[in-house]
Amino acid sequence: MIHRLDPRTKQAILMGISVVSVWGQTAFLASFSIMMILCFRSAGIRISDFVREIRYFLLFLLFIYGLRTITIDSNWIPFFSLESAGDAMVVCWRLLLIVMMGVLLVATTRTAHIRAAMIWYLGPVPVVNEKMAATMVGMIVRFLPLILFRGGEISDALRARCIEQRKNPVVRTVKFTIVLFRRIFLDADEFALAMQARCYNEQRTLPKLTFTRIDVIAVAMVFLLSFSILFDTCVSPIFLLFHFG
Amino acid sequence: MQSTQQVRKMVYSSLMAALTAAGAYIAIPIGPVPIVLQNLFVLLAGLLLGGRWGLTSVGAYLLAGAMGLPVFSGGTGGIGKFVGPTGGYLLGFAAAAYLVGVLSEYGHGRVIVDVLAMIVGTLIIYVFGVSWLKVVTGMSFSKAISVGMLPFLIGDAVKIAVAIPIVKALRPMLNGTFGVVRAAG
Structure with missing residues (x-):
């Protein structure tokens, strides 16, 4: 159902x-x-x-x-x-x-149906480019688990390198955040390349919804x-x- | 087909919006008021992506929240959050990301300009947030400031201090050297 x-x-x-x-x-x-x-x-x-x-x-x-x-x-x-x-x-x-x-x-x-539904909802909203907005919200949903996964990996890696020895919480936060950002921006870069390789365009034919x-x-x-x-x-x-x- | 730069910026904006959402879940309970990482990522969106794409990123974040995704603080979402007591801060995020981005673009990566941009951005968030808090709750202006601004200022100073090394490390990578890093790694 x-x-x-x-x-x-x-x-x-x-x-x-x-x-x-x-x-x-x-x-x-x-x-x-x-x-x-x-x-x-x-x-x-x-x-x-x-x-x-x-x-x-x-x-x-x-x-x-x-x-x-x-x-x-x-x-x-x-x-x-x-x-x-x-x-x-x-x-x-x-x-x-x-x-x-x-x-x-x-x-x-x-995924195409989710995007089409979001475009349907955002269509009447003025100023907003509904096609780009729908794609971006879809990407937020996809990126959230990736960030958490990478965060888990980096925590393990930092622990293996004895991060607990550093007592300053700001230093620990900066060390964690810079590596996390670097990794996820690399992932995002690969994702953008994959979209380009598949000739991504906003003007795609939408599936019919009933x-x-x-x-x-x-x-x-x-x-x-x-x-x-x-x-x-x-x-x-x-x-x-x-x-x- | 859309330009490579535009697709990359769109993907980065979505990523920053997802980071803002992840930051909203984390409340570090230091002192009487917990530090929420949400506005650190809003400021970073402006610094790393510039005015236009910083605003787009925060706009996508707010849209995701308005559609019901649990991206606001405490894992909440829904259009109702915009008319609640904290709705002003949410709208202030969009203005702050845009202003921080525009100011840092003028500064061409100078640390002092970035710091000033973040201070201005933080103040903008409070201008929107405290004004709306005053309207919704009917408090006096001084009370709204003491409840909705003063307890958070120390946390904001820490966030600005944390943001500077992050921006210094990431900005060169965002200027197009990612391919080289991946190929070497």
Whole structure:
């Protein structure tokens, strides 16, 4: 079913859920997770393959979790709070789900269709060159995992060269960042050459997109799922009432 | 077919936008206010790509966020972020990248001009950010400055200090010597 959805519907769902998830807490994220697992099964993507594919991103999430949980106060003393641990978990969970949705979109939709859908959305926006903008947003999505992958590689390489011996955090940051930038700009340069070699041009024939009944069903299901956010907004005050009342 | 230079600049702009997104996830909790690397990459986009492409890069980043991709700070996205309290900073990024790029182009790679350009760019971000924060929250101007600007200034100074060696190392490579580096490596 997911393969047959119109890419415009998939993007609208991605946009809608991203906006709604900002207010979503545990109940919404749990129901959203169940839906994502079902979608992965339906699309024929194994969770183990997905985890292997995003292993560096998972490490990155762990890093974010650590940064958000352990805080250094104005006296430079690190401390751990349960509240910030809960908030950090929600942020990481939300990020993981959005990435899952992005992977699902990429795995079940041709790149040309994603670009065509974005051009359709950006067409009415004045000033913006919708064809170039759509290509660039597509490239951002492709570059994000590459940056994280290269970041993981460079961290390992710097550790192998005893970077921990350098105590100055600015020196460590500069050493990491310069190598990271050099590597990813080399990757980008090769990518640009490959685009040139394939005679890249903005004026390409776009694939034809059509809405069907399945799109209506999918939008209705997501709309229903969004109602689980009400549990978060209702349950929290009730919990507080019992807890402190 | 589009010119080689234009395709390269477009790819680099997208890469800088992706880096800005990656920087938005990382909040280093030093002192009472965490340092977010997002605006370091915005300043770098202006310095490395110039005014026009720096603006294009930040524009693509904002567009990706407006379309719902989780590229804004805290892994959020959506058009709603632009009308929230931090929406002014997002718009300020675009103006800052353009201004930093234009100023550094005039400076022809001189460090002092780059530093001044980054200071001006940072101030522009705060002009947009604090003004919008004041409008949305209804705070007084002095309170908006004390909440939305003063706590971040030390972090901004650190970011400018970090940006200088990065720009010095990368600028020669972006001026067309990549092929040689790859062939030698």
